[in-house]
Amino acid sequence: MTLYSDNHCPENHCVRWVVAEKGIYYDLQLADIQSTPPQLIKMNPYKEGITFVDREVVLYEAQIIFEYLDERFPHPPLMPVDPVSRANNRLCRYRIQRDLYNHVKVLERGSSKKAMATARRKMRENLTSLAPILAQKPFFMSDEFSLMDCYLVPLLWRLPAFGIELPRQAEPLLNYAHRLFNREAFQTCLTKIEREMRI
Template sequence: MAISSSKKPVMTLYSASLCPYAQRVRIVLEEKAMEHQVIEVNLKSKPEDLAELNPYNQVPTLVDRELVLYESNIINEYLDERFPHPPLMPVDPVSRAKARLLMLRVDRDWFRPLFDQEALSDRARQKLRDELTAISVIFGGQRFLLGEEFSLVDCALAPMLWRLPSLGIELPDSARPLQGYMERVFSRESFQRSLTPAERSLRI
């Protein structure tokens, strides 16, 4: 959610209303309660300045004064380091490395097959359903992906989980711990404030 102000915001996020990668960044901005503005990009008619800022001409793109960043996980780690409260990454190097590996796996195994292709195959749906069901057990003993604290890994995964119904993926009863985790994440104020009207409509 953009914060309007007569004073020019420090940060500008180029976003798109249904882009799950952009929603990741919107979640972190809301979690940090940072003043920012969102420029809504029509992906079929992108503004010229986006291509000048980002060589891939993609969203999300974050402009913070003279710094321009792209790729959602890179942006989010920058935001967490620059604005350390509340912290969204572990303190020790080993745990941070494990968190980065988890985010890499979320991208490679789930996001790319789901969102970086024109058509989603039934095989991809079934594979994701099975893998989410398999990891559901970990939420029987912890609140979030890294333990008891909400983290960037949760921010990375949440937009995909929100879109499961619109992707035609229904979780089985055996995935109830995962469904409880989803309810905890979706009920966070930062997540709710990150949703665009188009994203809200995905679950109506």
């Protein structure tokens, strides 16, 4: 298995974290997505994001790769067993994508100052609104570590790099983040550039 990833994209980080939690042996190829290597152009028609190759299987969207890995390597499970809980897990990840990752794209593109200020404000508001939820359970809306955590926490790692400082009422969110930052799998999947985001 080969994972083609860049070394700073939060969604790429999510996939690397899932792989680390599963203890999967794989070949990591760090690629500059801005100058796509020729072999990736044939495998990934969108020439962006992450690409995962497992024999004849080629996947290139983070959410699809998450679920493939969880089904292909079921231990430890990162998705609930029952259909309702699985659907809620997917729905929460969709909301994280809409409410947070869409603003990350604005910040990463280096848009206008006004657009970036708006993106930071909306991310701050959306993250702060999660704090009461994270005060109730050890993990994101769950008693068990899941793909929702894998999708949210890499964004929290990047808050200083995005220039986002959360208010005091977000303390439960920050406590949750620091606890998960200390997971062995999270630490082992960080690239050099990602480590430097928190120096």
